[in-house]
Amino acid sequence: MATPPQPVRFALGTFSEPGRPSFPGLVVDDRVVDLGQVLDWRPASTLDVLDRWTDALPALHGVARDGALEWRALGGLRVHAPVAPRQVFQSGANYRQHVIDLVVAHRPADSAESEEQARARAAELMDRRAREDQPYVFIGLPSAITGPYDDVVLPSWCAQPDWELELTAVIGTAAHRVSPEQALRHVAGYTIANDLTARDLVFRTDMREIGTDWLRSKNAPGFTPLGPCLVPAEFVGDPSDLRLTLKLNGETMQDESTQDMIFDVARMVSYVSQITTLLPGDLVLTGSPAGNGMHHGRLLRDGDVMESTITGLGVQRTRCVAETPA
CATH class of the missing domain: 3.90.850.10 (Fumarylacetoacetase-like, C-terminal domain)
Structure with missing residues (x-):
């Protein structure tokens, strides 16, 4: 039995050329292809792709492997935020250490608690949060x-x-x-x-x-x-x-x-x-x-x-x- 080909690593983003509208792009290494030009449903944005994510993913793998498409150099494009979210x-x-640092830093100036005691108290609080809180x-x-x-x-x-x-x-x-x-x-x-x-x-x-x-x-x-x-x-x-x-x-x-x-x-x-x-x-x-x-x-x-x-x-x-x- 033939071994299936390894998937080509890719990423998604939003790109534009000077004076042109932005487009959803698939990135492989330093190359980008316009998904609005190569996918059947002609997505106008990365959000359009995500709206059909389950069906789109196999198609994206196919695009990533297709070296015959019109690929552009990433370096010649402006890179925008990859997606415009609804929410x-x-x-x-x-982050545990971050919150412990905050607890120690915000001790009252007249606190009798040492820094070591404050860190131990904060660590215990973080353990409880992880178990019980939201x-x-x-x-x-x-x-x-x-x-x-x-x-x-x-x-x-x-x-x-x-x-x-x-x-x-x-x-x-x-x-x-x-x-x-x-x-x-x-x-x-x-x-x-x-x-x-x-x-x-x-x-x-x-x-x-x-x-x-x-x-x-x-x-x-x-x-x-x-x-x-x-x-x-x-x-x-x-x-x-x-x-x-x-x-x-x-x-x-x-x-x-x-x-x-x-x-x-x-x-x-x-x-x-x-x-x-x-x-x-x-x-x-x-x-x-x-x-x-x-x-x-x-x-x-x-x-x-x-x-x-x-x-x-x-x-x-x-x-x-x-x-x-x-």
């Missing part, structure tokens, strides 16, 4: 998404802009009230997100009882660089064993494994699906590890360059630009 779900406090998820705006190489404008009203590198699951088939054991079957693939935060605006100051304000602190235009590509789940491997690294101007600031997650991708997707219906193309951001700007005492400023990588998902590179006064 964005963001997560906080989901993820902390809130809603983001698709309008905050920008491309993986676009400049990030730092708004004049934001005094403490910070970075948050996050593994992002992209939904491929609708999911409602699915179990953790079923959840990953609904994930088409993964991509990189940098979920920027205005730290000074996370908590309301006009009335502290209101609590957090995720609209102001998370959703400025361009505050969610996404991509470069969506890598199908079959090429990513275990999402609980990936390395996340963010460098600021060449200096490593975040460097952690997704093994440090309190709630893994499956539990995160399952949890969101208990409340609402996840749709094809939706993004589930899974939290950021230790090493944010507040930890280092160094927030983003004009001219900073962030370079983000996650195992197997490519490199995202964005430059910060201060907003020009009107």
Whole structure:
């Protein structure tokens, strides 16, 4: 019996040429083919492909193997965010070491508790959360998404802009009230997100009882660089064993494994699906590890360059630009 051919590794993205509309592309190495030209149903976007994910996947494998198609050089194209989602779900406090660091850092100044005691208490709290509690998820705006190489404008009203590198699951088939054991079957693939935060605006100051304000602190235009590509789940491997690294101007600031997650991708997707219906193309951001700007005492400023990588998902590179006064 003949051995079936090994699948060709590919990724999906959104691309454009100067002065031309964007198109959904399939990427193999440094080549891109326009899926709107080669698939029978002529998808106009990556979201169109995800809307038919179960049927589309075998066709995408066929495209990846077809060297006779009209392939373009990736280097000659503009790379946009890989997908324009209908819904964005963001997560906080989901990396064990990060949350322990926060607990220690936010001890009252007059606390009699030592740092070692505080860390032990926080570690016990994280173990209990993993066993008994639920993820902390809130809603983001698709309008905050920008491309993986676009400049990030730092708004004049934001005094403490910070970075948050996050593994992002992209939904491929609708999911409602699915179990953790079923959840990953609904994930088409993964991509990189940098979920920027205005730290000074996370908590309301006009009335502290209101609590957090995720609209102001998370959703400025361009505050969610996404991509470069969506890598199908079959090429990513275990999402609980990936390395996340963010460098600021060449200096490593975040460097952690997704093994440090309190709630893994499956539990995160399952949890969101208990409340609402996840749709094809939706993004589930899974939290950021230790090493944010507040930890280092160094927030983003004009001219900073962030370079983000996650195992197997490519490199995202964005430059910060201060907003020009009107």
